[in-house]
Amino acid sequence: MSIVLTHAYYLYEDDKEQKIMRPYAPLGLLYVSSYLNKNNVENHVYDSTFYSFKEQLIFIEKQQPKVVAIYTNLMTKTNVIKLMKELKLNSKLGQPKIILGGPDVTYNCEKYLKAGADFLVIGEGEQTFLELYKTIQKEGDYNSIQGIAFLVKEKVxxxxxxxxxxxxKDLPLPNREAIPVHKYLETWKKHHGQSSMTVSTQRGCPYTCKWCSTAVYGQSYRRRPADLVANELKVLKINYKPDSIWFVDDVFTVSHKWLKSFHQEVLKQDAVIPFECITRAERLNDDVLKLLKEAGCFRIWIGAESGSQKIIDAMDRRVDVNVVKSAIQKTNSLGIETGTFIMLGYPGEDMSDISNTVQYLKEANPTHFTITVAYPIKGTSLYNEIENKITKQPNWETSTDRDIDFKRTYTRKFYDYAVRYVVNEVNSAKKRSLVSYSKLKIKSMLAKVGMLYYK
Known part of the structure; x- marks a missing residue:
């Protein structure tokens, strides 16, 4: 009985990513694959990132699997549904059982099941998938398996x-050998001059930000031992020689005790690789920054989401904007690059909050910043708060949560101009050339006019 583990992200169909070209391997699938290998269950990973839907179907037809497990999230949902329909209708593909996992299934069980999935794995996938697979093999009782959903006579x-x-510590390393890692490294090298790979050291996040989904790992904090993480870095350093590592953890420095062990182990094992990570401002101090730098950290993303304390409090971020600003400034002063995330259009935000955000970014002066317009992910506190204010609810099968809109302070078009305004206004403050400064200021002013027009 064969298994194909796959997803439905196709890089060359993603116009935005083709401008950025920073693809990363599907770690979640690779963890499931290695866990199955550890339990002597044969499986085949099809990483669709660099391939097409047609090539994916050719692979599945060749394998004739009895089970196809697909990772899905809100960005790949429409492709996943397309893939499921093909698996159901095309008898040449072996008519496998379809199992879905990932963050988007938890709060959309009925929709995914009625769209074609036979089973959903809710939460962490390794143990549940193994047990489900064995039960499918012997056609046993699915009701006894924890963490799944399925239909019985149209009832969930x-x-x-x-x-x-x-x-x-009991989890084996992700099965990177199952995918074309060289394609990721070559793509990074070609477009950025340096390659990058991802590593996960923890699961769960103990914080309560209202817009953030905790559908898979929950609000827990569980960490791989520091010596095992250092050993993984050593393996990557020897086998793949990446120029940098991106730690995908929500809050890398949440535990100072763990960080001290990590610092000690990467030096001891000669496993230092330049890396970047995400953390919270209040989990940084002089000693932590020193440890990070010595362990190889070259960039820290420090969350703020807004320069307005009113909006930060509305998000339940539980941090002082001045603490964030100070952390960014201090990190800059140590020669470590900084990044921060900004979210516009959060409920209750007005012009003064956007002005505060611009001022905060100018004063904090992060090396990089990214901006998104707030959107509600089902299952989050933000979604629950705005559910009765939704003004645009597109067809579920052909859209994503990003397409949902709700009643905000201003029109949706306003925020398109607001993003341009913040980007150009803040970047103008960084330019020393009068010509560059003038160009950005003009773009900033035009965007401000657009904001006022669509307000």
Whole structure:
């Protein structure tokens, strides 16, 4: 009985990513694959990133799997549904059982099941998928499996939640050998001059930001032992020689005790690779910054989301904007690059909040910043708060949560101009050339006019 693990992201169909070209491997699938290998279950990973839908179907037809497991998130949902329909209708593909996992399935169980999935894995996938696969093999009782959902006579059956994996040390390293890692490294090298790979050291986030989904790992904090993380870096350094590492953890410095061990281990094992990470401002101090720099950290993304304390409090971020600003400034002074995230269009935000955000960015002066317009992900506190204010709810199968809109302070078009205004206004403050400064200021003023017009 064969298994194909796959997803439905196709790089060359993504116009935005083709401008950025910073693809990363599907770590979640690779963890499931290695866990199956550890339990002597044969499986085949099809990483669709550099291939097409047609090539994916050719692979599946060749394998004739009895089970196809697909990772899905809000950005790949429409492709996943397309793939499921093909698997159901095209008898040449072996008519496999379809299992879906990932953050988007938890709060959309009925929709995914009625769109074609036979089973959903809710939460962490390794243990649940293995147990489900064995039960499919012997056509056993699915009701006894924790952490799944399925249909019985059009009724959704959702079993009890599975207890999270407590000891992450028991997880094998992700099965990177199953995918074309060289394609990722070459793409990064070609477009950025340096390659990058991802590593995960923790699961769960103990914080309560209202817009953030915790559908898979929950509000827990579980960490792989520092010596095992250092060993993984050593393996990557020897086998793939990446120029940098992106730690995908939500808050890399949440535990100072773990960080000290990590610092000690990467030096001891000669496993230092330049890396970037995300953290919260209040989990940084002089000692932590020193440890990070010595361990190889070259860039820290420090979350703020807004320069307005009113909006930060509305998000339940539980941080002082001045603490964030000071952390960015201090990190800059140590020669470590900084990045921060900004979200516009959050409920209650007005012109003064946007002005505060611009001022905050100018004063904090992060090396990089990114801006998104707030959108509600089902299952989050933000979604629950604005659900009765939704003004645009497109067809579920052909859209994503990003397409949902709700009643905000201003029109949706306003925020398109607001993003341009913030980007150009803040970047103008960084330019020393009078010509560059003037060009950005003109763009900033034009965007401000657009904001006022669509207000």
């Amino acid at each position: 059956i959702k079993t009890n939640a599975r207890v999270k994996i407590k000891e992450l």
